[in-house]
Every structure is written in C-alpha cells, then in structure tokens.
Amino acid sequence: MNSHSFTFGEHRLTALPSGALWWADRRLLCISDMHLCKSDRIARRSGQMLPPYETQETLSKLAHDIALMAPETVLCLGDSFDDLMAAESLSPTDTDTLASLQAGRRWLWLEGNHDPGPLTFGGTHLAVHTDGGLTFRHIASHTALEISGHYHPKHAIPGAGGARACFLTDGTRLILPAFGAYTGGLRATDPVLARLFTGQTVAILTGHRALCVPLARSTSAAPSRRLRHSKQ
Numbered sequence: 001m002n003s004h005s006f007t008f009g010e011h012r013l014t015a016l017p018s019g020a021l022w023w024a025d026r027r028l029l030c031i032s033d034m035h036l037c038k039s040d041r042i043a044r045r046s047g048q049m050l051p052p053y054e055t056q057e058t059l060s061k062l063a064h065d066i067a068l069m070a071p072e073t074v075l076c077l078g079d080s081f082d083d084l085m086a087a088e089s090l091s092p093t094d095t096d097t098l099a100s101l102q103a104g105r106r107w108l109w110l111e112g113n114h115d116p117g118p119l120t121f122g123g124t125h126l127a128v129h130t131d132g133g134l135t136f137r138h139i140a141s142h143t144a145l146e147i148s149g150h151y152h153p154k155h156a157i158p159g160a161g162g163a164r165a166c167f168l169t170d171g172t173r174l175i176l177p178a179f180g181a182y183t184g185g186l187r188a189t190d191p192v193l194a195r196l197f198t199g200q201t202v203a204i205l206t207g208h209r210a211l212c213v214p215l216a217r218s219t220s221a222a223p224s225r226r227l228r229h230s231k232q
Contacts, residue, residue, distance in 0.1 A: 002209030008174060009133055009145040015167045015204040019177040020065045021147070026131065029069055032077035032138075032149025033112070033178035034058050037089050055090070057181035059097050072105055075129060077149040077176060078112025078138030088120065112138045113150065140196050144172050151193055152178040154185035155203040157213060163187070167204040168215075170197040177206055188215060 003022070005014045014022040021030040036055045066074070081090075090098070098121065107123035129136040133145055140148040153175055156163035165177035168188055173196060178185065186193060188203045205211040 004204050004210035004212050006169070006204075006212075008147075008169065008171065011132060011134065013174075015206075015210045016065060016069075017206055017208060017210050018061050018065055019165055019167075019179045019206045020062075021167070021174075021176055022069055022071075027070075027072035028075055028131075029065060029071035029073070030075040030077060030136065030147065030176065031062065031065075031179040032176040033079045033152060033180055033183060034062075034076065034081070035079055035178065035180035035183050036081045036094075054181040055094050056097075058179065059094060059101070061179070061181070063097070063101055066101055073108065074101070074105060075108045075136060076110060077136060077147070078110045079149070080109060080112065110136060110138055140173060140175060146172075147174045147176070149176045149178070151175055152183050152185040153188045153193060153203070155188040155205060155213070155215075157205075164205040164207050166206060167210075168193065168197065168201060169204070170199055170201040173197060 003014045003016050005012060007013075011023065011025065014024065016022055019031070022028075023030065036058060102122055108129055109121070109123050109125045110129060111125070111127050127137070135143045135146045137143075137146065137148050139150045140146060153166050153168050154163040154177070155166045163185065165183075165185060166188060167177060168175045175193070175196070201215045202212050203215055205213065
C-alpha cells in the first residue's frame with residue numbers, strides 16, 4: 001500500500017500516500033483541508049475563472065481511500081469547503097458523491113477557519129474531537145498528542161524534484177497535509193511550523209508512496225519522545 005506507520009502516544013497510526021491518516025484500531029480515516037469548491041470561491045471574489053475540477057478530483061481521491069480502508073468513521077479536520085458559500089455551490093453530482101461516501105458510516109466535521117463545518121450536510125459537527133488520549137482540531141494549540149491541519153505543510157528533498165505535501169510529527173504533535181487537490185502549502189521548515197515542534201521532527205511525504213524523512217533538529221528545543229516508524 002506504500003503507506004508509512006508510526007507510533008503516536010500509545011496508538012499505531014498510518015500515513016497514507018494520499019495525505020489521509022488511518023487509525024486502524026478505531027477504523028477511522030482522518031483528512032484535513034479539502035477546500036472543496038475553491039475555484040468557485042476564487043471566481044466569486046476575484047473574477048478569476050479556474051478549471052472547476054478540483055472538487056471532483058478531491059472527492060475521487062477520498063472515495064479511493066474509503067474503498068481501500070473501509071472506515072467506520074471519517075473525520076474531517078476543518079476547511080472542508082473553501083467558505084460557507086462554496087458549500088452551497090456544490091454541484092448535484094458532487095453532492096450525490098459526498099452523500100454516497102457518508103452513507104453507512106459515522107462522519108465528523110470539525111470547524112475550520114474557512115468554514116465552521118458544512119452545516120447543510122449530514123454528520124456530526126464539532127470544534128474538537130478527543131479519543132484515546134488524542135485530540136483532533138483544525139489549528140494546532142499546545143495540547144499534547146494533538147492532531148491538526150490548517151498549515152498545508154510541504155517539503156522537498158534536494159535533488160528529488162519539487163515539494164510534496166507532507167505530514168509533520170515529533171511524536172507529541174501531528175500536522176496533516178492538505179487533502180484538497182487545489183491548495184497551496186507552507187514549507188515544513190518555515191519558522192511558523194518549526195516553533196510548533198521540539199526535538200526529532202520528521203516529514204512524511206505524500207505521493208506515489210509515503211516517504212519519511214528527518215527534518216533538522218532544533219538546537220534550542222527540548223527532546224521529544226522517540227519515534228517508531230515502519231513502512232507498509
């Protein structure tokens with residue numbers, strides 16, 4: 001499956017090549033920052049017309065992961081839509097696709113800074129979700145064993161092409177990449193992200209396979225817990 005598994009707290013989690021996070025013990029699939037209908041929002045606000053295919057591409061990628069993992073719960077970490085009006089502009093076809101993905105499983109929408117959860121769609125709407133000592137929210141705070149999104153981290157390996165969306169973790173905090181097909185990103189080494197982590201931080205790059213690479217250790221930070229990683 002070309003995924004990458006690691007220990008986070010007392011739990012075994014798996015970073016999928018798509019940018020989704022799989023928690024096998026809970027049968028939970030977690031994604032962040034789909035930013036559905038972003039091209040619609042840009043057209044409304046700037047008049048710039050972009051190909052309106054990113055929503056179909058993102059939902060298709062999600063459908064693939066759901067078919068592959070058969071989750072009982074899907075957890076969306078916020079910014080599922082690019083804004084509230086974007087949620088209302090979802091096409092009938094894409095609305096049907098989303099409804100079919102939700103059918104028969106628990107679906108959790110967490111509030112993001114772009115949207116407070118798409119209120120017109122089924123599922124449970126929350127600000128924060130906690131389970132098994134893990135805390136899920138949109139924007140990182142200072143909570144231990146926290147899983148969040150928001151920053152769209154990306155990382156490039158010198159000589160190996162351009163930057164790829166990535167997970168970032170130091171064993172006490174985990175930030176997911178943006179799952180949406182049409183999203184920008186922030187360098188994994190950017191000070192905004194660097195100050196959120198301490199000690200041994202790794203990036204898990206998305207793409208054909210999930211590739212785990214170390215980031216430079218901060219000399220001023222306290223050491224974090226030892227990470228245990230494996231490929232699948």
